[in-house]
Amino acid sequence: MSKLDNLPNLYIGFDLSTQQLKLTVIEDTYQIVFEETVHFDKELPHYGTLNGVISNGETVACPTLLWVESLDILLQKLKTKKFPFHKVRIISGAGQQHGSIYWSHNAPFLLSSLDHSKPLVDQLKNAFSVQQSPTWQDSSTSEQCRELEKLIGGAEVLANLTGSKAYERFTGNQIAKLCKANPNAFSQTSRISLVSSFLATLFLGHYAPIDISDGSGMNLLNIHTKQWEDKLLNICSCGAEGKLKEKLDEPEIDGLKILGNVHEYFVKKYGFSEDCKIIPFTGDNPATLISFNIKPGNIVISLGTSDTVLLYTSKPCPTSESHTLCHPIIPASYFSMLCYKNGSLTREHIRDIYTKDVTWERFNNVLNSSKPIKSQIGFYFLFQEIVPFAKGIYKFDSNKLVKEFVDENYNVRAVIESQFLSMKLRIDKLLKDDDEKKEKIQRIIVVGGASKNDQIVKILADVFGAQVWRNQGENSASMGAAIKARTAFLKRECKSIINSNYNEENFSLVAEPDFENTKIYDSMIENYQELEKLVIQLSSTEKYI
Numbered sequence: 001m002s003k004l005d006n007l008p009n010l011y012i013g014f015d016l017s018t019q020q021l022k023l024t025v026i027e028d029t030y031q032i033v034f035e036e037t038v039h040f041d042k043e044l045p046h047y048g049t050l051n052g053v054i055s056n057g058e059t060v061a062c063p064t065l066l067w068v069e070s071l072d073i074l075l076q077k078l079k080t081k082k083f084p085f086h087k088v089r090i091i092s093g094a095g096q097q098h099g100s101i102y103w104s105h106n107a108p109f110l111l112s113s114l115d116h117s118k119p120l121v122d123q124l125k126n127a128f129s130v131q132q133s134p135t136w137q138d139s140s141t142s143e144q145c146r147e148l149e150k151l152i153g154g155a156e157v158l159a160n161l162t163g164s165k166a167y168e169r170f171t172g173n174q175i176a177k178l179c180k181a182n183p184n185a186f187s188q189t190s191r192i193s194l195v196s197s198f199l200a201t202l203f204l205g206h207y208a209p210i211d212i213s214d215g216s217g218m219n220l221l222n223i224h225t226k227q228w229e230d231k232l233l234n235i236c237s238c239g240a241e242g243k244l245k246e247k248l249d250e251p252e253i254d255g256l257k258i259l260g261n262v263h264e265y266f267v268k269k270y271g272f273s274e275d276c277k278i279i280p281f282t283g284d285n286p287a288t289l290i291s292f293n294i295k296p297g298n299i300v301i302s303l304g305t306s307d308t309v310l311l312y313t314s315k316p317c318p319t320s321e322s323h324t325l326c327h328p329i330i331p332a333s334y335f336s337m338l339c340y341k342n343g344s345l346t347r348e349h350i351r352d353i354y355t356k357d358v359t360w361e362r363f364n365n366v367l368n369s370s371k372p373i374k375s376q377i378g379f380y381f382l383f384q385e386i387v388p389f390a391k392g393i394y395k396f397d398s399n400k401l402v403k404e405f406v407d408e409n410y411n412v413r414a415v416i417e418s419q420f421l422s423m424k425l426r427i428d429k430l431l432k433d434d435d436e437k438k439e440k441i442q443r444i445i446v447v448g449g450a451s452k453n454d455q456i457v458k459i460l461a462d463v464f465g466a467q468v469w470r471n472q473g474e475n476s477a478s479m480g481a482a483i484k485a486r487t488a489f490l491k492r493e494c495k496s497i498i499n500s501n502y503n504e505e506n507f508s509l510v511a512e513p514d515f516e517n518t519k520i521y522d523s524m525i526e527n528y529q530e531l532e533k534l535v536i537q538l539s540s541t542e543k544y545i
């Protein structure tokens with residue numbers, strides 16, 4: 001840790017994502033000085049998770065105590081490496097979006113009286129009224145979604161109000177399911193947190209608010225007034241609107257607000273300064289947005305467990321397929337997002353079946369040695385997809401549904417092409433719908449686990465006909481959270497938070513498009529769209545996996 005000895009101030013950003021807890025530490029000039037992770041399946045195997053979750057049909061959840069325990073494990077790793085905790089000025093964080101945590105009535109006492117001589121997990125065993133937290137991969141609430149849209153006046157009304165039509169993973173629908181299926185657990189709940197505000201709560205030792213950006217992924221927040229919408233609270237709580245409002249408390253509009261000092265537990269156990277501050281934590285996608293000064297013509301594509309696309313917008317522009325979310329630190333701004341459930345885990349599935357190689361080497365060899373074939377298109381919805389709402393694996397050769405491609409290795413290329421064609425189709429629609437963003441995509445910034453794969457990223461450049469750039473660091477969401485912490489420190493010192501050149505020089509160009517390939521992809525897109533319609537139909541009637 002000697003490189004940290006001369007630095008006066010450090011800022012921590014966490015990311016409690018699907019498969020890992022990640023940490024990024026930056027110093028005053030926004031350079032990353034330290035990164036660490038805890039991998040849930042590998043380092044906490046006693047919870048029995050697979051890829052960070054426990055699945056039961058469409059129900060997907062994570063034991064809340066796993067997340068609690070992972071925090072001590074991560075901080076202990078830093079302590080062993082003699083990390084200078086006392087230099088940390090502000091902590092912020094991010095979390096996988098939409099997941100919900102249900103605190104019991106005992107929780108406020110348990111949180112405030114944490115004893116540093118015992119692990120967090122032993123002390124918070126009775127702090128939850130629901131033991132398994134539903135996560136973003138859950139798709140068990142279709143009934144609640146349809147009900148919500150019906151009672152509010154339709155999907156479009158809901159999208160205009162909350163930024164999104166009803167989605168299964170959105171927290172309001174998860175709460176509605178709990179109220180109906182387990183009213184007892186609902187009444188035993190004193191507070192409902194999102195994953196982000198849950199982690200902030202642990203650091204504060206008292207409840208942290210839900211920030212408006214992560215709160216935009218709940219189907220409960222009016223993104224214009226930035227307050228909970230009473231009608232929606234009413235529908236999602238079986239009429240117990242007042243009770244749900246209490247359990248959510250006020251949403252936090254100021255993403256840079258000092259919420260309080262770090263709890264004594266972390267001071268005594270790890271050596272944080274008593275004066276170390278906590279600011280609101282936000283969703284992983286809003287935090288990723290903060291990592292970059294996205295300009296018109298630039299988009300961010302995250303290739304993590306989920307694949308997401310982020311586009312900055314000055315005004316809300318909800319569509320039936322995208323989400324509009326409040327910006328995490330610029331109060332009057334918004335951003336648009338697309339989210340795909342079939343991201344890295346589906347790529348891994350195809351890799352395992354066709355290359356039987358966990359290192360990605362053979363997968364990349366196939367990508368390297370193959371070329372796009374216009375007539376061969378596949379759709380790979382291993383999990384119930386969000387956009388389009390479809391499930392199953394479907395392959396087409398010259399528009400005919402086939403059991404397998406002539407060369408089965410083509411699946412490796414087809415899965416990547418199909419994922420990126422779907423993004424291109426939808427981004428083009430979003431750009432067309434928004435008057436202010438008429439320009440062509442010039443630069444794609446790529447982040448997340450699969451972004452380190454140069455072959456995958458090369459296909460991204462070809463499909464979009466645009467340059468692909470990467471920035472420093474392994475984790476954009478925890479980096480964004482650390483930048484948020486640094487920004488809050490500057491704001492406190494009344495220094496300008498605009499124009500801080502924290503990232504431009506840290507980008508590197510990773511792929512240039514081959515326009516011959518782009519022409520082929522452009523010529524496929526119309527057909528892709530037609531075949532996708534067919535797949536949606538097939539998926540509603542048949543099982544294809």
Ligand SMILES: Nc1ncnc2c1ncn2[C@@H]1O[C@H](COP(=O)(O)OP(=O)(O)O)[C@@H](O)[C@H]1O
Pocket residue numbers: 017018019020303304305306344345348360447448449450451452453456
């Ligand atoms: N070289 C690689 N090529 C393709 N995918 C990769 C590579 N390295 C890691 N990944 C994928 O990254 C995923 C994890 O991404 P990450 O952004 O860390 O996820 P999360 O934040 O959701 O926990 C893994 O599931 C893995 O499939």
Ligand SMILES: O=C(CO)[C@@H](O)[C@H](O)COP(=O)(O)O
Pocket residue numbers: 017018019095096097098136169217283284285304305306307308339
């Ligand atoms: O559901 C969404 C966004 O709407 C997901 O993007 C989650 O936020 C999980 O993110 P990762 O763990 O894949 O980064």
